[in-house]
Amino acid sequence: MKNAFGKIIKEAFIISIISIACGLLVNRFSPAGIALMGSWDTKEGVISANEKNDVVVHEREIQNVDTVKKIFDQGNTLFLDARTSEQYGEGHIHGSISVPVKQFDEWIETLFEKYPSSTPIITYCTGRECRDSHELAKLLHDAGYENVKVFSDGYPAWEKEKYPIE
DSSP states (O other): HHHHHHHHHHHHHHHHHHHHHHHHHHHOOTTTTOOOOOOOOOSSSSSSSOOOOOOOOGEEEEOOHHHHHHHHHHHHOOEEESHHHHHHHHBBBBTTTOOOOGGGHHHHHHHHHHOOOOOOOOEEOOOOOOOOHHHHHHHHHTOOOOEEETTTHHHHHHHHHHHHOO
């Protein structure tokens, strides 16, 4: 009886190791596989699982609300709200344009008609746990916009500072 139980434990261990190895191999070669280590500290920027096709590019982020306000005050940067139309309607950065990331294809022609590809753009959403601003920034960059940044703290930080909202 003792010998049979030991054999079962050994077989279960071997099956577990083989399963883990197969899972790691599938993840490694899958286009949608994820990295084993992520970026979960909001102090570092927008959170990211670091999957292979990750849209989060920390180098695009502006993490200081006062810096974003200074850019806003200069008046030559286009602010794009990546949140839903409903969220935009509840409040947004003064003068920003609603471009919900899920509706990007509907908006891109209008943007190009009104704003050349050299236009400085800052995208934002609901903060460091929201990836929509990064997704919108990537779509804009891929479409040809050259100067796209992400306001990592988004609308909540802007509103908290009592900066201009609509």
